[in-house]
Amino acid sequence: MNIKELLQRIQTSFRKKKEEPNEIVQGFLRVLENARVEELTCDEIFSTLDEYVEREVGAHNAADLMPLIREHLDICPDCHEEYEALLKVIEEAGEK
Ligand SMILES: [Zn+2]
Known part of the structure; x- marks a missing residue:
């Protein structure tokens, strides 16, 4: 599973629960979004x-x-x- 899929999975799971991700999760999601830019290891x-x-x-x-x-x-x-x-x-x- 790549980062993009992981990100989508997390976002989808929060949408299903109809609740806002808390601050920690939001921070984590932002890190993942930034990581998608990271094309080099x-x-x-x-x-x-x-x-x-x-x-x-x-x-x-x-x-x-x-x-x-x-x-x-x-x-x-x-x-x-x-x-x-x-x-x-x-x-x-x-x-x-
Ligand atoms: Zn590095």
Whole structure:
């Protein structure tokens, strides 16, 4: 079952019960909706992240060239953390 199906299933089940999902469920649904935008998996992000960061440090407009990665970094705290760490490493290497 993919995320889209899961999302539809949850929404349908609330419609049947004729009740509003509570705040926690609504938050969860929003996360799932965002996740649908996420076309790349974290593994794929990790494998291209060093290239992305290098482009960014080199001012090659990485976000324009690789918008899917930028998008993923905005919604995925794990990858964002990895990105920040990598950015720091590359910046420090550049200063030496
Ligand atoms: Zn990720």
